[in-house]
Amino acid sequence: MSMEEKQNSLTFQDFSQSVLKPETREDISLIIRECYKKNIPIEVNCLQSKKSIGRNFQAEKTLNLSNYRGIIEYKPEELYIKVKSGTSIKEIKTELDKYNQQLAFEPNDFGFLFKGNPDEGSIGGVVSCNFAGPRRFKVGSVRDHVLGFQGINGRGETIKSGGTVVKNVTGYDLSKILTGSFGTLTVLTEISIKVLPKPESSKTMVIKNPHLLKAIEYLNTSLSSSNDPSGGVFYPEYFSNNFTFNDLTHEGPFTAIRIEGPNESIDHRVKDLSKELELNIDETLVLENEQSKILWEKTRSLEVFSKMKSNLLRIVVPPSETFEVIKKIRPLEPKYFIDWGGSLIWLQLDKINIKIFNDIRKIVNNAGGYLTVIKIEEDLKASVDIFSVDPIRYKISEKLKKSFDPKRILNPGKMYSGI
């Protein structure tokens, strides 16, 4: 029996099961080819930490990539790591730690939200969702760190694009289009990710302030400063008791701004920025490296929403619009916090219905932003658009989907109804 026949027969035997957990790219390809041939829709997932984000859809089979894992190649001096898509973020971070490097985009961890404990999921999932953490405004999003990939399209064909070098303009940049596509275009098999050295140290200025408008002003001035902050959040009072630090003496709402880099530069930059923000000593305190790290870890992991029962919306607007958007939503009594130096609003709503939802989306769209549903009551899930889309974009998205997955077998309907 040839190698190919052997693999074929193995896979066909397995194919009768409803959840398939292949260990090789050849098997993944055979499964997709079989689905393509027989018109079988298939749900693609891995560690399922973000499984409930996106629309509900029907699929006869499930392709679970959790057995397709491992680091293929890690070149610290070339600043990239190439991994199989099912590799957990935890495993990747453990490896990067050895060389004092990191995934600079700080992927959001949805584990607290959905389960009450950390679960960062797999690299395939992180790339498919494109949710970057606090450092986004400085270093870019997940999509800015994907250097290349290999994957299986909806015809079962192995395709690749990009590579492992940062400068590469050979052909269309398919890494971008696959990042954030929620597994609807191609099953990612191998991903090359840009990694960066961890900053030597970090400090966080915590500014006590009760007013949103002032907070936004602080964030705006900081982000326009040559002191180069790498994080900027605002937590209103109801969330501030989630942050108990030795150095943190006050209770109540606060703005936090992170400065990272070589040790000797940080103190000067913190001092300089305090001056720029015209801060008084009694309204500011500075978190040292370890405590600073904890604050941003909690922010990245959405810890304030731990085991939350209510609805969660992710709103991104131009920073100049943040205040007005929140002001307009305020009558609905939401809980929220602001990340990305003023651009990203995480909005918790205890009460929601279609009208409320549509009103919020309208406010956000009018402000030049977008809204993504992260968590919503099950009976509402089918009747709202999880991702914003206009008719033109829908049409182009449909064409794009067809070019990768002509029979709509990969996560059909996960992003948009009919795509």
Added chain:
Amino acid sequence: MSSLQMPKVEKSIISNRNEIVSDLEKIVKSENILSHQDEIKPYETDALAAYTQSPMLVVLPETVNEVSKVLKYCNENKIKIVPRGAGTGLSGGALPLEDCILLSMGKFNKILELDYKNRCVVAQPCVTNLAITHAVQDKGFYYAPDPSSQIACSIGGNVAENSGGVHSLKYGATTNNLLGIQVVLMDGTITRFGGKAMDSEGYDFLGLMTGSEGLLGVVTEVTVKILKTPEIIKAALIGFSSIEDAGNCVAEIIAKGCIPAGMEIMDKALLKATNDFCKAGYPTEAEAMMIIEFDGSEFEVESHIKTAEKIARKNNSSSLKISQSNEERLKFWSGRKAAFPACGDLAPDYMCMDGSIPRGKLAEVLKEINNLSKKYKLPVANAFHAGDGNLHPLIMFDASDKDQLRRCEEFGADILKYCVKVGGALTGEHGVGIEKRELMCEAFNNTDIQQQLKIKVALDPNSLLNPGKVYPILRKCAEEGRVHVHGGKTKFPDIPRF
């Protein structure tokens, strides 16, 4: 130059030229349609001047609605369209076709909005890259990607080519600094991808359009993010007695966590050529020379410079100088920026290649290039953006000697193939265009290319938008792929190239 196969010319379209002109006169002002040979002549090539072709007509729309109507008209009448910005591209992406309408975006030359609150600039596509920085620098901001032609290249062209620059390692290329575009698709649809908010939801069409070399849509408006000008910039000029030492120094600096704003390496041949040309005061006895630049707050820069200095000494640097003033820093760069013209002085012609390689492969690749130089009996000098792995070998030859031209072309193709072999890319920043089209199969197999073509067909079913570019017409790995400079003169001799 070897002849290049382009899409089949539709004679029936050309014979309908007068009718097409009168149809277009209903869409754009008649003075914005150029049809006389003398008016068309300037559009027959871009900065890859070795290839020339007059278009059937040139149209200069003034509004997005005009662009939309022209594209819709062309789509309905199966007329090919080649979009063009400033025409400074080095890979022939704006080369016209005999039966095409060349769509010059030249009238889209206004900056529409300076939005400091959202730290972005909204501009029309034919605003130059440098004009954006000029517009915001009095408020202490700048636009980060800085291709060497930034004085002349258009921001829309930067989007089409995903242009980089010396500072790509720290600040990324165009794709990482772009917030949104307005774009017209081949069927005339006007739409926006992205905006002033970070990232966009759903499929990342902004990312797909960036670097698509004008094959998927025509960009009519661009929103880019601007950054605060760094407090200080400092550079060090470091000589090494071996390429290996220079390479190790690069790797170690990066591993240490110092991400420089720019990091350039020149080999001995280029060092010598440059020094003879402009007396830059470079250490000509060195086998390789590195310019490393850090920017940011004063204390951050000082700290990084100290670290770099220590690492350089550890890696046997033969000389080391740190800029004590901005003037001195610019002097360090002046020689590097004169490197290309310096090569033009050494031989009647030079061919500038543009490959990407893993940083750590520099010594290996340069050794191979030197072997190839002996094989093809042509001298070569190398400039390397060490920060981001972008290698520019400059092959010197005499194009009037047919055999030398052939050897040069084969030499260039071999270099690019080797770049791909060691894990790099065919093009780091110049784009594929027509120049490296036939080499695409070195980087991609047929399935990869077919997937990309399916995306093209999804948005432009009749393949009318910039056809014949990027993807091979015949799947052959021909010996193409370089920028040819004759007599030391480029198409735009006044635009810096480095």
